[in-house]
Amino acid sequence: MDPMSLLLQPPVFYPVVPYACTIFGGLQYGRMILIQGRVTSDAVRFQIDFQCGCSTRPRSDIAIHFNPRFSSSDAHVICNTLCRDKWLDEQKFSGFPLRRGNSFVLLFLFLADKVKVSISGQHFLDFSYRLPLRDVDTLGIYGDVSVKEVSFLSTNPYHAEMTEYPLCQPLKPGNSDLTLPLSRPLPMGLSEGQMILVRGLVTENPEEITFSLKSKNNTPFKLTASFKDNSLCYDYSMGQSWGEPQKIHTPFFVFP
Numbered sequence: 001m002d003p004m005s006l007l008l009q010p011p012v013f014y015p016v017v018p019y020a021c022t023i024f025g026g027l028q029y030g031r032m033i034l035i036q037g038r039v040t041s042d043a044v045r046f047q048i049d050f051q052c053g054c055s056t057r058p059r060s061d062i063a064i065h066f067n068p069r070f071s072s073s074d075a076h077v078i079c080n081t082l083c084r085d086k087w088l089d090e091q092k093f094s095g096f097p098l099r100r101g102n103s104f105v106l107l108f109l110f111l112a113d114k115v116k117v118s119i120s121g122q123h124f125l126d127f128s129y130r131l132p133l134r135d136v137d138t139l140g141i142y143g144d145v146s147v148k149e150v151s152f153l154s155t156n157p158y159h160a161e162m163t164e165y166p167l168c169q170p171l172k173p174g175n176s177d178l179t180l181p182l183s184r185p186l187p188m189g190l191s192e193g194q195m196i197l198v199r200g201l202v203t204e205n206p207e208e209i210t211f212s213l214k215s216k217n218n219t220p221f222k223l224t225a226s227f228k229d230n231s232l233c234y235d236y237s238m239g240q241s242w243g244e245p246q247k248i249h250t251p252f253f254v255f256p
């Protein structure tokens with residue numbers, strides 16, 4: 001598996017528009033980008049561009065130009081590709097559900113041959129790539145929009161086939177529900193190949209962090225990260241009565 005598919009890119013909160021940033025590792029099949037924001041109250045248009053570079057002169061190619069327009073009575077989206085400074089044939093998508101002043105959650109799901117876009121949980125459009133997805137390395141947001149958060153997500157990289165939107169929700173910064181100890185049900189259970197990703201910030205003088213999985217038939221798993229002598233070590237135990245901890249030798253990624 002390409003290790004890039006596991007790379008974590010931190011979310012961006014309240015970026016100032018116009019905004020452009022690098023997409024770590026570029027765009028690949030199975031990546032998702034979630035944008036939470038609001039259309040300004042006097043909006044004419046805004047655009048979210050998935051660009052091949054960030055040059056302005058000459059303009060970088062734009063593999064996917066997603067451009068909501070609000071000036072006619074029929075708010076719509078234009079999608080297009082800019083290739084060597086020329087726009088290709090544009091595609092118009094009517095029935096855009098957003099109006100001036102509306103808040104939204106836009107999800108871009110990048111599949112092998114097309115991007116799927118959902119707006120506040122409802123599928124809205126498919127746009128087939130005309131430039132290779134692997135050339136896209138920059139996200140640009142321009143025009144009449146304010147953005148609260150941009151999240152960079154991956155679908156399960158162990159699952160080869162993926163065509164539908166997975167369940168994903170924006171991260172809520174400062175959400176008091178996330179204070180520890182934290183326990184959440186996994187309503188669909190877990191199956192082979194699934195990943196649980198825990199992202200956090202350790203306190204100033206950490207001692208130990210424990211993650212455990214519990215099930216009805218008592219086959220728990222417990223992982224402990226201990227911070228001793230300025231180093232980090234992991235132990236795990238399995239079974240009903242936790243048993244003797246085992247040292248972990250698999251690489252864990254620690255982002256200081």
Ligand code: GAL
Pocket residue numbers: 065067078079080087090
């Ligand atoms: C042009 C417009 C560009 C871009 C393009 C898409 O008319 O000036 O900004 O939106 O359409 O086809």
